[in-house]
Amino acid sequence: xxxxxxxxxxxxxxxxxxxxSCAASGRTxxxxxxxxxxxxxxxxxxxVSAITWSGGRKYYADSxxxxxxxxxxxxxxxxxxxxxxxxxxxxxxxxxxxxxxLLPNLRNSYAYxxxxxxxxxSS
Numbered sequence: 184x185x186x187x188x189x190x191x192x193x194x195x196x197x198x199x200x201x202x203x204s205c206a207a208s209g210r211t212x213x214x215x216x217x218x219x220x221x222x223x224x225x226x227x228x229x230x231v232s233a234i235t236w237s238g239g240r241k242y243y244a245d246s247x248x249x250x251x252x253x254x255x256x257x258x259x260x261x262x263x264x265x266x267x268x269x270x271x272x273x274x275x276x277x278x279x280x281x282x283x284x285l286l287p288n289l290r291n292s293y294a295y296x297x298x299x300x301x302x303x304x305s306s
Contacts, residue, residue, distance in 0.1 A: 192300030
């Protein structure tokens with residue numbers, strides 16, 4: 184069992200930066216791939232980024248490539264999402280998830296989810 188708690192969301196202006204954190208409980212954190220998804224009002228939850236258990240492979244949605252960076256610290260049971268050059272279309276609730284990376288962009292690859300943190304980018 185893994186419990187996930189996101190933090191770091193907030194209100195930022197266009198072009199600004201935020202760093203999201205996702206703290207995991209459980210001794211098996213390092214065995215899971217971790218993903219970030221987001222959901223805007225009235226929209227489907229969409230893939231943002233993922234990282235393998237070792238951190239050796241990282242995946243990004245085209246919409247965030249070059250602006251967002253995912254990383255993890257297995258010693259701290261934490262995964263991060265550094266978000267730079269934020270745009271109003273990045274406004275959403277951001278969720279972290281733990282699971283396999285067989286298909287890292289699919290929600291069904293993830294067994295555990297956090298409750299989300301709101302990111303709002305003003306124009």
